[in-house]
Amino acid sequence: MEKQRKKILLAAVLILSGVSAFAQGNGSAGIQEATQMVTSYFDPATKLIYAIGAVVGLIGGVKVYNKFSSGDPDTSKTAASWFGACIFLIVAATILRSFFL
Template identity: 80%
Template sequence: MRKKTLLSMAMFLAIGSTLFAQGNGLQGINDATNMVTSYFDPGTKLIYAIGAVVGLIGGVKVYGKFSSGDPDTSKTAASWFGACIFLIVAATILRSFFL
């Protein structure tokens, strides 16, 4: 008799906890989605700022190589320019993909 009572109490406890857990699931998912998407604007601006800093550093490096007469200046300029373009395109594509 005691085992039957314990088993029924455990079953009622399990059923009761699942009923409470199902009440706010959709609202929780919507809240999480809103929280994640709210980070995209500041993240995109941060990536643009990093791209601007990389562009300035690359411009200084290319100018230094050009002033010293290094024959490899065009390759360096292309690599720095490509890095800046990649950052800008990656930020734009990620933003359009997730929003």
């Protein structure tokens, strides 16, 4: 009874080790496919960031215009922060794209 249990256990270990040896061949192909999938998302993501930047730029421009029209003394600070945010979005999208691709 004990010998039969050992034989079954040995056969199971051999089968499982053989299966894992055959499964290791597709590791590099899987990594290459995942890399290609991730890099394919950068073009749409960059365009989305640019679109968000355009909307934020328009909203910020209207906000600065309203402050300027009303004679608010804080207009230059608002304009500088709006301009900095627009530049940051454009530069961040460009740097991320060039860094990962």
